[in-house]
Amino acid sequence: MQSDAGGSATITATSHSPVCRSSRVPDFILHHYEISPFAAKIRAMLGYCELPWLSARTTPMPPRPLVDTLAGGYRRIPVAQIGADIFCDSRVICEEIAALAGRPELSPQSLDGTQRAFVDRAEMGVFFSLVGAATGWPLVRKVVADVGPLGLLRLLRDRKGMREGMSPDARPPQDGTTVVQAYLDDLEVRLTSPFLNGEQPGLIDFSAWHGLWFAIEVGGKSLLPAHPQTRDWFQRLAHLHSTKWRDISADSCIAAARDSEPRALPDSSDSDALLGQPVSIAPSDYGLAAVRGTLVASLPQRFILRRETAEAGVVHVHFPRARFSLEVAG
Template sequence: MLGYTGISWSSVQAPLTPPRPSIDPLVGGYRRIPVAQKGADVFCDTILIAEEIARLSENPQLSPYGQSEDLTAFLQELETDVFFACVASIPVLGVIKALLQQVPLQAIPGYLQDKKKLMSDKHLIPTTREDAKATWQRFLDQLESRLTSDFLHGYTPGIADFSAVHMVWFREKMDRQQVFKGRRLLRNWFHRMAAIGHGYRTNITTEDTLQIAAHADPRKISEQMKRSALIGATVAVGPTDYATQATHGELIGEDENRWILARDTQVAGRVHVHLPKRRFALTRLA
């Protein structure tokens, strides 16, 4: 998405499992990656990251919000049933190959233990491996049937394309023949998406990210976002599906799509942490 919009960006490679020194001091308990940072504002979950990119690029097709009813339902299915089916139906040899490529040998036991804890909510995982495989195959067939133009959004890519492609990319590395077998439109679409690239990226360090936050002021909160009865309360906000660890802070902003928490950190001073409402929950602490 950043490659498509042409927005310059910086990258910090975070460890596959916590602790993550570039993230933890800013967001606290929240443990998912990726997160995005702009100055002293941190955006959690890809749904808000996409919304920020859409806002910065002035491209509403990239926003997960304000889309058609059909597209919204498609996106929500991607985030839940399809995502877990994608993971749960990975061929055993594919898992081994991916582990050896991405995780140092000595770190594999800890990585597997972390993922076991992460997926401890049994209701998230399809009932059987066969169910997961069937859901995944239906999704691939659905993509093939939706591709009546170059992209799912028509002749230019949009949020549906960028939401779907990362799962196809993930599985394509493990079982390419099965992903594209009998799906010519899907294969061509995938190559078009891959050709977009990642844009203008520079690599920075953990210390850079903390210094950027320390030398910036958080974005101002609009008066409209200060109308909630909970403004000023100490709250915890976290995901409701998996990796449910919450971030604590003062609620300083809220609208129909997000909560904004203020956190006073030792390393960067005050930061604003933005968390989505979709599949997240807020608990008042004080």
């Protein structure tokens, strides 16, 4: 994906060709749609790391038959896949990219307490305020071009239901315009180096960037003229992410899972009483659809569930602990 502060939300690549079925399945599959802000965050990070990846396009709203088969009904995008391991939520996906690229600064574990609080603010209250700021005809035209007029109506109904199901602490602020202005002012002060992380971008940069990407690139809003440091930072990130990607079909995604074994479980599983039991896991903030499976790993930062379907065989589905709730399956 490549864009700039005045361009449109498009995905470009240095290499783009359909994937052919072969004995070798490339490692990293991203299930995403073009205007998803959190998917933009992951695409930009993959490009910065110069990691090749496979693009499995999905729709902006359920039903998503392929993702449902692999991730058991998890409804948020993006989802990443490496063989028979499925990664839900961008926090877990960032951990995987950090490990693949040897860049620990891209992992949530690299953040100190102050940075973590900033990222939480950027990806909750500020993010939803920026999504609200993006509302307008440029956004409507992009959605209609992607899913058609009826798809737009379905998307609006879907997002309305998602908002109504939000936990109180996840609800968008009442005065989104004030929140966005304060955020831009804060970024302008923080940007004393090329990136928030210093000379090279870190997770804090990509987390602070993707909500602005949605408002500016997808919503067509002009937010940065009065914030030159933030504008330059935004453009640096926007131009980092030229990368190699290829399309992959749904059948090939299923084959990648079916023809692989989940990777070995970490040795650091704790003594969680639910290990080996049927459980249900769901986000605790928004998009609250639950996934069922058998808990096979309970780690300091993530849960791993075992699921089995006739189509994909056995898969391990990874979730972060933060902002997710785990309970015995009813």
